[in-house]
Amino acid sequence: MIRIEKITFKYKKSxxxxxxxLSIEKGKVYGLLGKNGTGKSTLLYLMxxxxxxxxxxxxxxxxxxxxxxxxVLSDVFIVPEEFMLPNIPLKKYMSINSPFYPKFxxxxxxxxxxHFELDSDLxxxxxxxxxxxxxxxxxxxxxxTNRSLLIMDExxxxxxxxxxxxxxxxxxxxxxxxxxxxxxxxxxxxxxxLIEHVIILENSSxxxxxxxxxxxxxxxxxxxxxxxxxxxxxxxxxxxxxxxALLQNKGEEESILNLETLFNAVMENSGxxxxxxx
Numbered sequence: 565m566i567r568i569e570k571i572t573f574k575y576k577k578s579x580x581x582x583x584x585x586l587s588i589e590k591g592k593v594y595g596l597l598g599k600n601g602t603g604k605s606t607l608l609y610l611m612x613x614x615x616x617x618x619x620x621x622x623x624x625x626x627x628x629x630x631x632x633x634x635x636v637l638s639d640v641f642i643v644p645e646e647f648m649l650p651n652i653p654l655k656k657y658m659s660i661n662s663p664f665y666p667k668f669x670x671x672x673x674x675x676x677x678x679h680f681e682l683d684s685d686l687x688x689x690x691x692x693x694x695x696x697x698x699x700x701x702x703x704x705x706x707x708x709t710n711r712s713l714l715i716m717d718e719x720x721x722x723x724x725x726x727x728x729x730x731x732x733x734x735x736x737x738x739x740x741x742x743x744x745x746x747x748x749x750x751x752x753x754x755x756x757x758l759i760e761h762v763i764i765l766e767n768s769s770x771x772x773x774x775x776x777x778x779x780x781x782x783x784x785x786x787x788x789x790x791x792x793x794x795x796x797x798x799x800x801x802x803x804x805x806x807x808x809a810l811l812q813n814k815g816e817e818e819s820i821l822n823l824e825t826l827f828n829a830v831m832e833n834s835g836x837x838x839x840x841x842x
Contacts, residue, residue, distance in 0.1 A: 649698050720754045786808065
């Protein structure tokens with residue numbers, strides 16, 4: 565679905581990506597992780613044509629994203645970490661913006677609003693909403709565009725606990741084999757049951773690019789309790805309940821993915837983890 569070929573991107577005083585390549589397949593929920601300043605948001609903006617690389621190319625379904633063709637842009641939607649909604653009724657916002665998305669569904673918009681327990685009569689004034697409510701409305705509109713690619717940068721920010729639970733159901737209920745979702749977040753515990761593929765960035769390079777199936781097949785997560793051989797562990801951190809640890813899964817045992825443990829382990833021991841996954 566997305567093909568990034570040896571891109572270089574620089575801001576005035578820093579190089580974010582150099583000869584960077586990556587492929588994204590359709591029909592999956594991707595988790596994009598990395599420390600602050602590693603270029604996660606920049607990469608999302610490059611994927612959607614909001615930024616253009618100085619070198620290399622980015623293709624979406626074989627269309628060059630940098631050319632910002634309507635056929636490409638109408639099939640992609642990004643929910644940035646920070647956004648503004650105008651002080652107008654949702655109905656008017658819909659009438660202005662929905663024509664840019666040929667597959668937009670008002671019925672789906674109402675369904676998504678109901679999913680978030682918001683008023684679905686479309687007369688709600690966007691300017692009067694709280695941050696969390698605005699994010700729910702914006703995500704509801706995003707899904708109603710019926711685009712194939714949905715990109716979300718820190719979607720959990722501003723959501724309360726019920727909202728985070730609703731968000732998970734919201735994504736699952738709208739996923740098909742033709743849709744792809746990329747979620748960039750630091751709040752990994754909120755999305756680890758959604759993620760099907762994990763990408764971890766560090767200093768313009770990819771430290772990890774693997775499916776959750778492959779990760780759990782080759783790695784074993786200890787969450788809270790268990791006897792651990794610290795010398796053989798890929799990563800160990802102490803908790804009030806015991807330990808969170810990552811081990812090699814030699815016996816094909818089942819364990820529950822812990823994205824925080826995985827991320828910290830990759831930061832400390834990416835070389836060994838890459839070997840195990842390959």
